[in-house]
Amino acid sequence: MSLLVDIEKDYGGFRLRARFETSGGITGLLGASGCGKSQTLRCIAGLQRPDRGRILLDGRVLFDSERRIDLPAQQRSVGYLFQSGALFPHMTVRNNILAGLHAVKDTAEKQRALRSALELLALEGLEDRLPGQLSGGQAQRAALARILVSRPRALLLDEPFSAVDSHLREQLQLDLLDLLRTFAGDVILVTHSRDEAYHMCSRIALMDAGCILTAGPVKQVFANPGSSLGARLTGCKNVAAARKAGPRAVLVPDWGVTLQTAAPVGDGAAAVGIRAHALRPDEPRNRMAVAFVGQVEEPFAWIVQVRTPGQRPGTPALWWRMAKGEKPPHMPEALGVAPEDVLVFDS
């Protein structure tokens, strides 16, 4: 149960340099649209050929430019779930799944596999429908059934929930999560949603402009995204340039404040990040005066935008996020942030 990817590909104006390793479980590939996530999956599946590098799945060489190995997609045993599902539109759900069972010659065995896949993905009763007659979630489940019956060693999920209605998305995520936990091989989930990455994955890799920024266990990466870009990708709203101002202090010129940190600050400190929910009216440390700018109401939370008195003109307002019940009746004059919530980055 391991996948090693170390590839480079020039797309003309865009350079993909993906290096990462997985060892079982669900790995998230999180990045903005166009950062090269899907291209990475396509290279792993054998749908695109990298210029250089190698791809190993469970020790088996799928691609190695030096040894001139490039297994065709058919021989890679890598399942690929497309954004759209990519079910054959002129075939029923049953025939779509049977297409995944083409290697099984025994008819009884084929039918058994078909029935158990229909049951596993709650598709019973839908087997005679055409893909056009399915909901987004049903289509994705049927597409996954078709993949699972072909017994892949790894699963690549390319933004599988983006075509699913948002109110059904979380249920589908939960259903798939249960299912994927029983899947023996590696799973890679490509997504631009940090919530999705957090819900589904045990490990994540952050990707930007064709490169992996950082990779690790999901909680660890969210706690310390490693760079200001990574901080933004994991949903950190307040990011600004900073420099060292003491052994455990950074100066943030954009905000006109100096912040104490929990960990020692390195000489290379270049940026600082504070998550919107880490700003608190009742936190006595790192107090900064703030003035109200605007607010956004979410179903279960408020986002209040504030500026500090010393904030540089033209820089974005600070975001302060709190649950509905926690909103104070009056706008506080100052907000604080715990030193351990001040994230410092070298880039």
Next chain:
Amino acid sequence: MDWYPLWNSLRTAALACGAVFLLAVPAAYYAARLPRLLKGALDVVLTLPMVLPPTVVGYFLLMLFGARRPLGQFLAGFGIRVPMTWWAGVLAAAAVSFPLMYRTARGAFEAFDEDLAAAARTLGLSNTWVFWRVRMPLCRPGILAGAVLTFARALGEYGATSMIAGYTPGRTATIATTVYQLWRTDNEALAFRWVLVNLAISTAVLLAVNLLEQRERRRGP
């Protein structure tokens, strides 16, 4: 009434349609995957017969197959003389209707969602399987509609035909050339009969196109 023009028209259109189908569908399939610049150039060349006056196409055909032209002389060496035969009409109809088949087929191939082929390959299905079981069934309605249009155009061909096949009663006469000849010789009543025959065939062909399109819509994406 001598029915030879009807028989000759149908045979000419059917043969031209068949030949064009065999040439234009593969051409469209490969053109659809060419790089943009090359595809653009090929498109211009293969679509020209559609926008040129048919007489100009006829002119080019005569330049190729005329008795004193290199290709014509070469064929004459095997005892084959092209101009003023009924199958010179097939050649003319094929040349003029080729772009219709090519363009509709290319449209059908380009509209095909390549993710379907990619998904099939990751499932271990062979390229041949994908071609015959997925790509062809999904592109078929568009290709068939193109074939019917090609047949209709070939049936109505006049300009290039009149130049390279001419009008010889009982030999190269088609409905189109017969109508013109009858009108020219003041046989208006007979010309009108042929017009009715032509209307009936063309209506049937267009109805067939509509039926095909409806079937395509019902299948849905």
